[in-house]
Amino acid sequence: xxxxxxxxxxxxxxxxxxxxxxxxxxxxxxxxxxxxxxxxxxxxxxxxxxxxxxxxxxxxxxxxxxxxxxxxxxxxxxxxxxxxxxxxxxxxxxxxxxxxxxxxxxxxxxxxxxxxxxxxxxxxxxxxxxxxxxxxxxxxxxxxxxxxxxxxxxxxxxxxxxxxxxxxxxxxxxxxxxxxxxxxxxxxxxxxxxxxxxxxxxxxxxxxxxxxxxxxxxxxxxxxxxxxxxxxxxxxxxxxxxxxxxxxxxxxxxxxxxxxxxxxxxxxxxxxxx
Numbered sequence: 029x030x031x032x033x034x035x036x037x038x039x040x041x042x043x044x045x046x047x048x049x050x051x052x053x054x055x056x057x058x059x060x061x062x063x064x065x066x067x068x069x070x071x072x073x074x075x076x077x078x079x080x081x082x083x084x085x086x087x088x089x090x091x092x093x094x095x096x097x098x099x100x101x102x103x104x105x106x107x108x109x110x111x112x113x114x115x116x117x118x119x120x121x122x123x124x125x126x127x128x129x130x131x132x133x134x135x136x137x138x139x140x141x142x143x144x145x146x147x148x149x150x151x152x153x154x155x156x157x158x159x160x161x162x163x164x165x166x167x168x169x170x171x172x173x174x175x176x177x178x179x180x181x182x183x184x185x186x187x188x189x190x191x192x193x194x195x196x197x198x199x200x201x202x203x204x205x206x207x208x209x210x211x212x213x214x215x216x217x218x219x220x221x222x223x224x225x226x227x228x229x230x231x232x233x234x235x236x237x238x239x240x241x242x243x244x245x246x247x248x249x250x251x252x253x254x255x256x257x258x259x260x261x262x263x264x265x266x267x268x269x270x271x272x273x274x275x276x277x278x279x280x281x282x283x284x285x286x287x288x289x290x291x292x293x294x295x296x297x298x299x300x301x302x
C-alpha cells in the first residue's frame with residue numbers, strides 16, 4: 029500500500045520531523061527575542077546569551093553537571109564493558125542469571141525508587157563508617173554510574189555477541205598476548221559501541237533530575253535542578269539561550285560521534301578485506 033501512495037510516506041515522514049523539531053526550532057528562535065516575555069516577540073537580540081554567561085549560578089551548575097557527566101560516563105563505560113565481557117565471554121556460570129538481572133535492573137527501575145534507595149544507602153554508610161560525609165558531587169557520580177553502567181553493558185553486550193572470534197583466535201595462534209589482543213584487535217572493533225555507550229551515559233547523566241535531587245547536597249546543584257527551579261517561577265529567556273547552547277553542543281557531539289563510528293567501520297572493513 030505504501031508503494032502505491034508515495035505521498036503518504038512523505039507526509040508521514042514530514043509530520044514526524046515537524047513534531048520532533050519544530051518545538052526545538054521555536055526555542056532557538058525565541059532565545060534571540062529581545063522581550064523578557066518568552067511568548068511575545070519584540071525583535072532580534074542576543075542579549076540573553078550575555079546575561080546567561082554572567083549568571084554565576086547557572087554557569088557553576090553547568091560546570092558541575094558536565095564534570096559529573098564526564099566522570100560518570102567514563103566509569104560506567106569501564107564497568108559496563110567489563111560486565112558485558114563477563115556475560116558474553118564467560119559462558120554459563122553459577123548465578124549468571126542473577127548477575128544479568130542485576131545489571132539490567134536499573135533499566136526498568138523507576139527513578140524515584142533508585143534515588144530513594146541510594147539516599148538511604150548513603151545515609152546508612154555515613155552513620156556506620158562516616159563515608160560519604162554528606163551528599164555532594166561524589167554521591168551524584170556514584171548514583172549516575174549505577175544506572176549508566178546498565179546501558180553501557182547492554183550496548184557493548186550486543187556488539188560482542190556478533191563479534192567474529194576468529195580474529196582473536198588468529199592473533200592468539202600467532203603468539204599475541206591476550207591483553208594485546210584485546211587492546212589491538214577487540215577494542216578497536218567494538219569502539220563504535222563504546223562511543224555510543226559513553227555518549228548515552230553522558231547524556232543520561234547530564235539530563236538526570238530525579239535521582240540527583242535525592243543524592244545531591246546544597247553545594248552540588250546540577251544544571252537540570254537549577255533549570256527546574258527557575259522554570260517553576262516562569263520561563264526566562266536565559267533558559268531558552270541555555271537550551272540553544274545545549275542543542276548546539278549535542279549536535280556537534282552527534283556529528284563527531286557519527287564521523288568516528290563511520291571512520292572506525294571503514295577501517296575495520298578495509299582490514300578485513302586486506
